[in-house]
Amino acid sequence: MSAIFERISIRKYENRPVEDEKIKEIIKAGCAAPSAGNQQPWEFYVVKNREILNKLSEVHQWSGLIKDAAFAIVPCYKNEGLWAQEFAHVDMAACTENMLLAITELGLGAVWIGIAPDETRMKMVDNILSLPGNLSSFAIIPVGYPAENRAQENRYDESRIHFAE
Numbered sequence: 352m353s354a355i356f357e358r359i360s361i362r363k364y365e366n367r368p369v370e371d372e373k374i375k376e377i378i379k380a381g382c383a384a385p386s387a388g389n390q391q392p393w394e395f396y397v398v399k400n401r402e403i404l405n406k407l408s409e410v411h412q413w414s415g416l417i418k419d420a421a422f423a424i425v426p427c428y429k430n431e432g433l434w435a436q437e438f439a440h441v442d443m444a445a446c447t448e449n450m451l452l453a454i455t456e457l458g459l460g461a462v463w464i465g466i467a468p469d470e471t472r473m474k475m476v477d478n479i480l481s482l483p484g485n486l487s488s489f490a491i492i493p494v495g496y497p498a499e500n501r502a503q504e505n506r507y508d509e510s511r512i513h514f515a516e
Contacts (some may be wrong), residue, residue, distance in 0.1 A: 354455040359503050361460025362416045364495030370423045373457050374461030377494070380453030381426065384445040387438035392428040394400030394447050396480050406479045407491055410472055413465050424450065425476060427486040428467075440467060443489040450492060466490050 371410065376473075378395050398404055399422045408417035417423055427448055428439045446454060454461045466472045467489045476488035 354452040357503060358451055358455040359460075359501060361463040361495075361497045361499060362462050363498040364416075364420050364460065364493070365498045366419075367420070367421065367427070367496055369459060369494060369496070371492045373459065374422065374424075374494075376457060377450050377459075379455045381424075381446040381450040384449045386442035386445065387435040388432050390435055390438075390442065392433050392442050394429070394486055396425040396427060396482075397406070398423045398425060398480075403479060404493075407476065410464075410466070410475050410479075414491065416462070417464070417491060417493045420461075421495035422493075424492045424494065425466075425480060426450070426489045426492070427482060428489050429485055430487045431485050440489070443467070446472065447490050447492065451476040454462045454492075454494055458496070459494055460499075461492050461494045464493065 362474055374397060378397075381393060381395065382391070398407065404420065404423060405418050408415050426443055428443050430439070432435075433439055445462060451463060466476050467487065473488050476491065480488070482488065
């Protein structure tokens with residue numbers, strides 16, 4: 352459970368590549384997420400190309416840090432043909448969190464940049480990556496070796512726990 356309590360949003364990265372085996376482990380973690388009826392709506396675009404990273408860094412006001420990451424993962428979801436299409440975003444959130452925890456466990460850093468459900472951002476990312484029509488972008492996860500270090504804040508608050516008896 353250490354990754355849960357150590358994971359923080361990392362926005363500054365060292366200038367060094369990430370090993371392909373680590374990238375594969377991150378994607379495996381995403382694929383291990385639960386999904387509605389096991390529909391697994393995800394597909395992943397791994398972006399190492401500097402030109403594409405630079406374009407992704409212009410998607411909105413908080414995405415500028417993407418240009419400094421070693422790579423980015425863009426988790427995408429099938430936007431048609433799922434038996435529980437309305438749960439695709441929930442499935443993708445679980446997938447994204449699994450990847451963020453794996454990133455922490457592997458000694459890397461990342462931040463979740465929200466794309467969906469903002470249609471303007473989604474279209475921009477979809478166009479940058481030339482996604483096929485049956486896929487929609489969900490988020491951008493820039494990843495790299497952290498160039499910053501700080502502790503996660505304690506967010507536990509007993510006043511938010513209620514027992515229905």
